[in-house]
Amino acid sequence: MNPRALRRLRVRLPLNAAALTVFVLCVFPVYWMVSTAFKPTPDIQSETPVLLPTSLTLEHFAHAVEADGFWLFWRNSLIVTAGCVLLALVVALGAAFAVARMRWRGRRAFVLMVFIAQVAPWEALLIPMYVIARDAGLLDRLVTLTLIYFMITLPFTIVTLRSFLAAVPAELEEAAQVDGCTRVEAFRRVTLPLLAPGLLATSLFGFITAWNEYAFANMLIIKNQDDRTLPVWLSSFSNVFGTDWGATMAASTLFALPVLALFLVLQGRVAAGMTGGAVKG
């Protein structure tokens, strides 16, 4: 081997070793969660950890799903998440349209407020939210969580949709209006389809935020345990499963699955949509 190739190898080898280490450190916890969930119990309880399961079982998933109220909490999480995402999309679409397409007094102040709201200190609002919800009789209600998650995701949704809207030429809408569409029709038929990547990106963000939210769900759902969401239920796994790590990891896997799946599916599509738009434009 000539000296240059040897020197290259001396650089490449540690570099690739470091890269592999980073990859393993990133992936291992997720791998350990999924593999524990599928491992037969003797493998989990073996004194020497079993890195590759000897066989696969669905027994832990059955335990997790049969656990008290699993489907109820799953449904609650889904309702809250879907509600928050839809509400934020509709409200943000209106606001983004007003900001990107119309001239009006107070527009700059409005945009500034939206930017400030993006960094709102939500953790500091746990206590007043609890007091307000209690006064209004809104404790232990899913609608309270839905509204709070809506407000947490709204500023980001407006800012993102606005930049997507700004990228769609207003002339397209005007041309459609000349062809006899009303302004709303022109928006729905011409602009909305072009906004699809933006709508997907913001939905993904809203979904992840609402699906994962823990602090408010933990504070505002106390007495009526039937209205708990998955994160709060999962965090109390030791009450539910004791030290049954197989079932706990199965529950964690089921909780993580929708987010991971959505991330994989939507990330590709959002990127494709953005580049597709750039190439055509």
Next chain:
Amino acid sequence: MSGPRRGATLRPYLLVAPTVLGGALLLGYPLVRNLLISFQHYGMAELIRGGASFVGLRNYRTVLTDPEFWEVVRRTFWWTLVNVVLIMVIGTLVALMMRRLGRGMRILVTSGLVLAWASPVIATTTVFQWLFASRLGIVNWVLVRLGFTSFEGYSWLADGTAAFTVLVLLVVWQSVPFAAITLHSALLTVPEELYESARLDGAGAWRIFQSITLPLVRPIFGLVLCLEVIWVFRCFAQIWAVTRGGPGEATTTLPVYAYRVAQSLHRYDLGSAVSTLTVLILVAVLIAYFRQMFRQEADR
């Protein structure tokens, strides 16, 4: 004449009305209410019966003269410092490493980072409790294998420093992917020619990093640093889910402290005062940082 035109001028206001209403009711009002409660006597009785009375600055005086509060502040700064330094150093190293990797390896590392980034916080929080479990936990097994026999059956969450360590590892693991991916995409904007000419001039790796990489990616670096400070400082879910601020008070940072005071002692007034002070401290830290950054920019 004025009919349709008035309708047209009203339209933008109608479109932003839901946002303004939502912001006022769900963000503005709670903020004001938090401030109000922090100036009132607000305990269990006031929560149930209402009729809280104003007590001026008494809650703030109580909090600020409590040595426990200052202990929590010190711990919160320590917590933020350790986490943010680790996140930024590891994130930068990973980003620099990704730049020099071949295509295949880079895709591998990126997908690992994205997987860790996309995993829900509470799910990975639960997984870390399993990794660090005293019995059958794989971390203890590895440590014993490496010769640290004292970790046989070691219970991480029973000791203050150990619990703190587990939480730091958890938060760093969850936060590095965002930092690394963002910094890597910032590094990609630096033209390759700059590095080449620097290398031809005989500059070493550290010198290149200092005089080319850092100045060019400083804005993004500053942004990531800022976001990480905010996130780590406000971190609540992970700490509460793993340790509830314990054992004792070993992992009680400001947000956890505010929650504990309000929920377990039913002193909503003191909790609100702590929350307000938390926000003020964070704002002060960030303003100091921004001033520093502006001064540096002005010096150039």
